[in-house]
Amino acid sequence: MTALLRQGCYSKLWRKHPSKTHLSSFDHYSQLYKESIENPDKFFGDAARELLSWDRDFKTVSSGGFEHGDVAWFLEGQLNASYNCVDRHAFANPEKIALIYEADDAKDSRNVTYGELLRQVSKLAAVLTSFGVKKGDTVAIYLPNIPEAIVALLAVTRIGAIHSVIFAGFSSGSLKDRINDAKCKVIITSDEGRRGGKTVYTKKIVDDSLKNAPSIEKVLVFKRTGSEIPWTEGRDFWWHEELDKQRAYSPPVAVNSEDPLFLLYTSGSTGSPKGVVHSTAGYLLGAAITAKHVFDIQEKDILFTAGDVGWITGHTYALYAPLLLGATSVIFEGTPAYPNLSRYWQIIEKYKVTQFYVAPTALRLLKRGGEEFITGHDLSSLRTLGSVGEPIAGEIWEWYHELIGNSECHIADTYWQTETGSHIIAPLAGITPMKPGSASFPFFGIDLAIIDPVTGKELVGNDVEGVLAVKKPWPSIARSVWGAHQRYLDTYLKPYPGLYFTGDGAARDHEGFYWIRGRVDDVVNVSGHRLSTAEIEASLIEHHSVAESAVVGVSDDLTGQAVIAFVSLKDGFDHTQEIKKELIMHVRKEIGPFAAPKTVIVIDDLPKTRSGKIMRRILRKIVSNEADSIGDISTLNNPQSVDQIIAAVDIQL
Numbered sequence: 001m002t003a004l005l006r007q008g009c010y011s012k013l014w015r016k017h018p019s020k021t022h023l024s025s026f027d028h029y030s031q032l033y034k035e036s037i038e039n040p041d042k043f044f045g046d047a048a049r050e051l052l053s054w055d056r057d058f059k060t061v062s063s064g065g066f067e068h069g070d071v072a073w074f075l076e077g078q079l080n081a082s083y084n085c086v087d088r089h090a091f092a093n094p095e096k097i098a099l100i101y102e103a104d105d106a107k108d109s110r111n112v113t114y115g116e117l118l119r120q121v122s123k124l125a126a127v128l129t130s131f132g133v134k135k136g137d138t139v140a141i142y143l144p145n146i147p148e149a150i151v152a153l154l155a156v157t158r159i160g161a162i163h164s165v166i167f168a169g170f171s172s173g174s175l176k177d178r179i180n181d182a183k184c185k186v187i188i189t190s191d192e193g194r195r196g197g198k199t200v201y202t203k204k205i206v207d208d209s210l211k212n213a214p215s216i217e218k219v220l221v222f223k224r225t226g227s228e229i230p231w232t233e234g235r236d237f238w239w240h241e242e243l244d245k246q247r248a249y250s251p252p253v254a255v256n257s258e259d260p261l262f263l264l265y266t267s268g269s270t271g272s273p274k275g276v277v278h279s280t281a282g283y284l285l286g287a288a289i290t291a292k293h294v295f296d297i298q299e300k301d302i303l304f305t306a307g308d309v310g311w312i313t314g315h316t317y318a319l320y321a322p323l324l325l326g327a328t329s330v331i332f333e334g335t336p337a338y339p340n341l342s343r344y345w346q347i348i349e350k351y352k353v354t355q356f357y358v359a360p361t362a363l364r365l366l367k368r369g370g371e372e373f374i375t376g377h378d379l380s381s382l383r384t385l386g387s388v389g390e391p392i393a394g395e396i397w398e399w400y401h402e403l404i405g406n407s408e409c410h411i412a413d414t415y416w417q418t419e420t421g422s423h424i425i426a427p428l429a430g431i432t433p434m435k436p437g438s439a440s441f442p443f444f445g446i447d448l449a450i451i452d453p454v455t456g457k458e459l460v461g462n463d464v465e466g467v468l469a470v471k472k473p474w475p476s477i478a479r480s481v482w483g484a485h486q487r488y489l490d491t492y493l494k495p496y497p498g499l500y501f502t503g504d505g506a507a508r509d510h511e512g513f514y515w516i517r518g519r520v521d522d523v524v525n526v527s528g529h530r531l532s533t534a535e536i537e538a539s540l541i542e543h544h545s546v547a548e549s550a551v552v553g554v555s556d557d558l559t560g561q562a563v564i565a566f567v568s569l570k571d572g573f574d575h576t577q578e579i580k581k582e583l584i585m586h587v588r589k590e591i592g593p594f595a596a597p598k599t600v601i602v603i604d605d606l607p608k609t610r611s612g613k614i615m616r617r618i619l620r621k622i623v624s625n626e627a628d629s630i631g632d633i634s635t636l637n638n639p640q641s642v643d644q645i646i647a648a649v650d651i652q653l
């Protein structure tokens with residue numbers, strides 16, 4: 001430890017913590033970490049009994065493994081997620097605020113107590129039952145980031161059903177695909193949403209998607225704006241009318257530990273999005289135990305996770321973790337730039353937020369906006385500042401630490417994925433020394449391996465770099481891909497048999513700190529949103545003018561990475577600005593605005609191997625101005641395409 005401090009780690013910055021943290025020191029972490037790896041059943045068995053309430057105790061802490069893809073935790077145990085998040089706190093302290101809703105227009109903001117949350121969740125659970133939803137059924141949720149989204153997820157879990165949240169920025173086509181894949185019976189939406197002063201037409205988008213989604217029997221609509229919306233009698237129902245018919249208490253349904261809690265679709269390197277399946281007990285434990293230690297959450301804390309509930313960060317750290325721990329969660333409907341770049345700081349000041357959690361992409365935007373938007377805001381309530389979704393550059397880290405954290409907050413750079421359910425590499429607030437840009441050390445129970453991608457062998461010791469894998473199962477690792485377990489095995493467990501493969505490159509430095517280098521597969525990270533190049537290519541090809549397409553990510557100052565699309569056009573289509581604009585609009589419409597290419601580059605021919613594989617590596621080099629290090633192109637079927645592409649990029653980028 002002392003050695004670490006001498007190496008320029010930020011030990012002096014724990015001023016806000018010393019007497020309060022759950023652990024006493026970094027040595028304490030090291031000792032518990034060792035125990036968690038050597039005897040995970042003891043460590044997680046104790047933690048599960050401490051942090052969760054059980055209807056029936058478990059006997060077998062863990063079974064199965066990565067070899068056969070049959071990981072299971074807390075067998076024989078039974079519990080209910082909404083009981084754990086709501087009831088037990090509502091009984092103890094009904095007036096405590098569970099959710100602070102900061103509306104897009106601050107005037108519409110309101111609070112929800114644990115007592116009120118229990119009533120709302122109970123009523124909605126009863127409505128869902130009256131709609132015929134039963135344990136194990138899937139319910140789609142397409143809502144803005146409002147308290148009703150939290151109520152909806154919890155109500156689904158209360159009756160043992162499985163939620164599948166689709167981020168309300170996805171197009172009707174993407175929504176339809178996700179509904180069909182999971183065969184959802186019911187969808188919960190709103191008339192409209194408000195974001196950054198703009199209207200989001202949620203109900204219209206849902207209606208469009210339902211033209212081709214026959215599994216949906218009923219649509220429940222929360223009235224958010226009160227605008228006129230299309231209505232289908234017999235299929236559509238108002239949230240307020242249906243909830244009014246139900247009693248304000250309904251009993252939770254106990255489920256088995258391994259029963260699925262939810263699906264969340266995420267992009268992979270190939271094909272259509274995958275519905276990642278999380279189990280109930282293991283996921284809940286992962287959420288609670290990571291937030292407790294990484295963010296140092298205490299009972300009175302107010303956590304503001306700026307991510308939308310439509311993504312994993314919103315699931316785990318806006319909903320499950322803070323509510324499992326009985327803390328207060330700020331649910332923010334808007335954007336960091338509306339009505340101006342002070343919005344986050346106003347919220348932190350107004351509610352005395354203690355933990356703030358956001359993606360570096362937002363921080364880059366805010367840093368660029370200038371200090372005048374920060375000055376004058378009292379941010380002294382903050383203790384922990386979290387970062388998630390992409391690597392945080394040193395200069396952004398320093399800015400976050402000094403300007404937002406007044407050089408005394410802990411920065412928690414948290415590395416994890418939709419699949420890992422909760423943080424797997426992250427510092428513990430007030431405990432772990434920090435190095436700007438490093439997510440630091442593994443969380444309890446996470447046994448990491450850096451693998452040489454060529455030999456497939458583990459690289460032991462420090463000062464190594466390769467791809468990141470995990471050697472042992474932990475409670476919140478995803479259990480499957482919905483309806484495609486083989487895909488789960490192929491994607492995560494087959495590349496390095498016996499290990500979970502993250503898809504990220506990583507290094508371990510001379511002191512054992514981990515540094516995430518980014519994806520090694522065809523996944524692009526734009527503003528913290530995970531996108532599959534294959535999905536964007538498939539969408540471009542659907543356009544009548546496109547013959548072929550290849551999509552790559554390039555680094556971008558503001559969004560981390562940006563999408564560049566190369567297309568060749570069919571005969572009869574001219575290479576014009578209009579067609580490029582049309583293609584960008586096409587992807588916006590087909591997938592969602594966040595997936596739209598920043599630039600479309602029209603070329604005659606894509607670089608391909610003799611077997612017809614598009615060499616995206618070459619395109620990536622060209623757009624990154626590294627054409628001189630393209631390397632061997634002799635395996636290309638059309639090596640002459642390279643010079644043509646370099647010329648096209650020169651003119652068009």
Ligand code: 6R9
Nearest residue numbers: 388389390391413414415416417418516530
């Ligand atoms: C939580 C979330 C996962 C991918 C992951 C990695 C990148 C996440 C990071 C990070 C560097 C961090 N990522 N956290 N890279 N430092 N602290 O973002 O889940 O949307 O599934 O994305 O995001 O590449 O593989 P998800």
